[in-house]
Amino acid sequence: MTDYKKTIADAIEKVTDIDSQVLEDYIEIPPDRTLGDYSFPCFKLARELKKAPQMIAQEIKDNIEVDNSIIEKIEIVGGYLNLYINKKDLVNTVLREIHKKKEDYGKQTIGNGQTIVIDYSSPNIAKPFHIGHLRSTVIGGALYNIYKFLGYKTIGINHIGDYGTQFAKLIEGYKRWGNEYDIKNNPIDELTKIYVRINELCKEDESVLEECRNNFKKLEDGDEYCTKLWNEFRSLSLKEFEKVYDLLGSKFDSFNGEAFYSDKMREVIEKLDASGKLVESEGAKVIKLDEQNMAPCLIIKSNGSTTYATRDLAAILYRARTYDYTKAIYVTSYEQSLHFKQVFEVAKLLGLDSKYTDNLIHVPFGMIHLKTGKMSTREGNVVKLEDLLNEAISRSKEIIENKNPELENKDDVARKVGVGAVIFNDLANNRIKDEIFDWNQILNFNGETGPYIQYMYVRTKSILEKAPLPQIEEIDTEKLLDNESIQVMQKLYEFEQILRDAADKNEPSILSRYLIDLSSCFSAFYNEHHIIGEEVSIQNARLCLIYACNIVLKTGARITRDKHARKNVINVAI
Numbered sequence: 001m002t003d004y005k006k007t008i009a010d011a012i013e014k015v016t017d018i019d020s021q022v023l024e025d026y027i028e029i030p031p032d033r034t035l036g037d038y039s040f041p042c043f044k045l046a047r048e049l050k051k052a053p054q055m056i057a058q059e060i061k062d063n064i065e066v067d068n069s070i071i072e073k074i075e076i077v078g079g080y081l082n083l084y085i086n087k088k089d090l091v092n093t094v095l096r097e098i099h100k101k102k103e104d105y106g107k108q109t110i111g112n113g114q115t116i117v118i119d120y121s122s123p124n125i126a127k128p129f130h131i132g133h134l135r136s137t138v139i140g141g142a143l144y145n146i147y148k149f150l151g152y153k154t155i156g157i158n159h160i161g162d163y164g165t166q167f168a169k170l171i172e173g174y175k176r177w178g179n180e181y182d183i184k185n186n187p188i189d190e191l192t193k194i195y196v197r198i199n200e201l202c203k204e205d206e207s208v209l210e211e212c213r214n215n216f217k218k219l220e221d222g223d224e225y226c227t228k229l230w231n232e233f234r235s236l237s238l239k240e241f242e243k244v245y246d247l248l249g250s251k252f253d254s255f256n257g258e259a260f261y262s263d264k265m266r267e268v269i270e271k272l273d274a275s276g277k278l279v280e281s282e283g284a285k286v287i288k289l290d291e292q293n294m295a296p297c298l299i300i301k302s303n304g305s306t307t308y309a310t311r312d313l314a315a316i317l318y319r320a321r322t323y324d325y326t327k328a329i330y331v332t333s334y335e336q337s338l339h340f341k342q343v344f345e346v347a348k349l350l351g352l353d354s355k356y357t358d359n360l361i362h363v364p365f366g367m368i369h370l371k372t373g374k375m376s377t378r379e380g381n382v383v384k385l386e387d388l389l390n391e392a393i394s395r396s397k398e399i400i401e402n403k404n405p406e407l408e409n410k411d412d413v414a415r416k417v418g419v420g421a422v423i424f425n426d427l428a429n430n431r432i433k434d435e436i437f438d439w440n441q442i443l444n445f446n447g448e449t450g451p452y453i454q455y456m457y458v459r460t461k462s463i464l465e466k467a468p469l470p471q472i473e474e475i476d477t478e479k480l481l482d483n484e485s486i487q488v489m490q491k492l493y494e495f496e497q498i499l500r501d502a503a504d505k506n507e508p509s510i511l512s513r514y515l516i517d518l519s520s521c522f523s524a525f526y527n528e529h530h531i532i533g534e535e536v537s538i539q540n541a542r543l544c545l546i547y548a549c550n551i552v553l554k555t556g557a558r559i560t561r562d563k564h565a566r567k568n569v570i571n572v573a574i
C-alpha cells in the first residue's frame with residue numbers, strides 16, 4: 001500500500017536534509033480535508049533551517065520531487081504546506097490491499113518478538129461480578145486483541161481476588177450456618193449473604209472477629225479444613241464467572257489470582273528488607289513514598305498479614321521472570337490509581353532490570369452510573385452482570401419483534417445484538433470518562449452504538465450476496481472518485497494507523513470511534529448511490545468498495561471483542 005506520510009517525508013528530506021523519520025512525525029492530517037489530505041507545519045523547521053516558515057514552505061514547494069500520480073497538488077497556506085494525494089492512487093492502493101489481504105488487512109508486525117501482559121477482569125471470589133469488572137473485561141479484552149493484531153505476543157491474566165480476610169470470614173460463617181444456605185445452586189448470592197451476616201456478627205462480637213483472624217492464619221498455614229472450604233468457594237465462584245465469560249466470549253491465558261502468590265511474598269519482603277527502605281510504622285511495615293508525594297505503601301499489616309500491594313509486587317516479580325514482558329498493563333477503574341502508582345514505585349526496589357519496572361502501566365477507566373441511581377453494595381442495589389446482559393438480550397428481542405417480526409432465529413439475533421451493544425457501550429467513549437448507563441442510548445440502532453455498526457455490516461453483507469464480486473484488476477477506479485466513495489476510501493486507508501494509535505494510548509475507543517465513522521461514511525455512500533442494477537462497470541467498482549467496507553467492519557468489530565464471541569456478535573441479520 002502506498003505509504004503517503006513516508007513518501008512525503010522522504011521527498012521533504014531531499015530538499016531540507018532533515019531526517020525523514022523526524023519529518024514524518026510532524027506531518028498532520030487536517031481536520032478539514034478540503035485543506036489537503038496531509039499538511040506539513042513548516043514552522044517546526046524554522047529554528048533548524050534559520051528561515052521563516054513561509055520561506056521554507058515556498059522552498060520545499062519549488063524543489064520537491066514527487067510523482068504526481070501519488071501527490072497531485074501542493075499548496076501553501078500560512079506556514080503550512082498542504083498536500084493533496086491523487087485520489088485514483090488512493091482508491092487503487094486501498095482496494096488492492098484489502099482484496100489481497102482480506103481479514104488480515106491492518107495486521108502488523110511491529111510487535112513481533114515482544115510480549116504484553118494484560119491483567120484484566122479480575123473479579124473477587126464470593127462477591128458479585130459487577131459492572132466495573134465488565135468494563136475491565138471488555139477494555140482489557142479489546143487491548144489484548146489490538147496488541148495481538150499488531151504482532152505482539154499477548155498474555156491475558158485474570159488476577160482473581162481470591163485471598164484475604166474475607167475468606168477467613170466466609171469460612172467462619174460457613175462453619176456456623178453453612179447448612180442454612182443453598183450454596184451449590186446459587187453460590188455467589190448465598191455466599192454473599194453469609195458474608196454480610198458474619199460481618200455483622202463480627203461488629204457485635206470481637207471474639208468472632210478473632211476467630212476469623214485465626215482462620216486466616218490457618219488458611220495461610222495450609223490447614224486442611226480451611227483450605228478445602230476455600231477451594232470449594234473458589235471453584236464455585238469461578239463456575240459462576242464462567243457463565244458471564246461465556247456470554248461475553250472472554251478467554252484468559254491465566255487465572256493465577258492473588259492466592260497464587262501466597263508463597264511468593266516472602267521473597268518480596270526479603271528484597272524490600274534488603275533495600276533498607278522497609279520501615280516500621282505503628283507496628284506495620286511500610287515503604288515510605290514521601291519523595292514521590294504519596295502515602296506510604298503498606299507491605300505487612302500490624303497483625304502480620306500481607307496486603308493486596310504485597311501480592312501485586314510478587315506478581316510483578318513472577319511475571320517479569322515468567323513472561324519476560326515488554327509491557328505489563330493493568331486495567332481497573334481509576335479508584336485504584338494510587339494503589340498502582342505506589343506499587344510501581346515500590347517495584348523499583350525489587351532488584352529487577354529497569355526494563356520491567358519502567359514498563360508497568362495502569363490503564364484506568366471511569367465509573368459507570370446507572371440512570372436510576374448510583375450503585376453500591378451496601379445499599380443493596382448492585383447490578384449483577386448476568387442480569388444486565390439478560391436484560392440487554394430481552395430488550396433487543398423486543399426491538400426485533402417490532403422491527404422485523406418475520407425474522408428467523410430471533411433469540412439468537414437478540415443475544416448477539418444485546419450482548420454486542422453492552423460491550424460496545426463500554427468501548428465507545430474515552431475510557432477515563434464516567435458513564436451513565438442508559439438503555440435507550442445503548443440500543444439505539446441509529447446512534448453511535450454497537451447495533452448501528454452491526455446494522456451497517458449486515459447491509460454490506462446483503463448487497464454482496466446479490467451479485468458476484470468482480471476481480472479487483474478489472475474494475476475501473478475512475479468510477480469511485482465521487483465524494484462519498486473517497487471519504488470511505490480515506491477511512492479504510494486509516495485503519496492501520498488507528499490500530500497503532502489505539503495501542504499507543506491503550507485506548508480501544510479509538511478503534512470503536514473509527515468503526516462508527518466508517519459506518520457513517522458507508523451509510524452516506526449507500527444513501528447517495530445505487531449499486532445493483534447500475535451500469536456494469538459502476539456496479540462492479542461499487543461492489544469492490546462495499547466488499548472492502550465489509551472486511552474492515554468485520555475485522556475491526558472482531559478486534560473489539562474476545563475470541564469466541566467473534567462468531568457470536570457479528571453476522572446478524574436484522
Ligand code: ARG
Nearest residue numbers: 119122123124159161312332
Ligand atoms: N480484584 C480487584 C478488584 O476487584 C482487581 C484486581 C486488579 N489487578 C491487580 N493486579 N491488582 O478491585
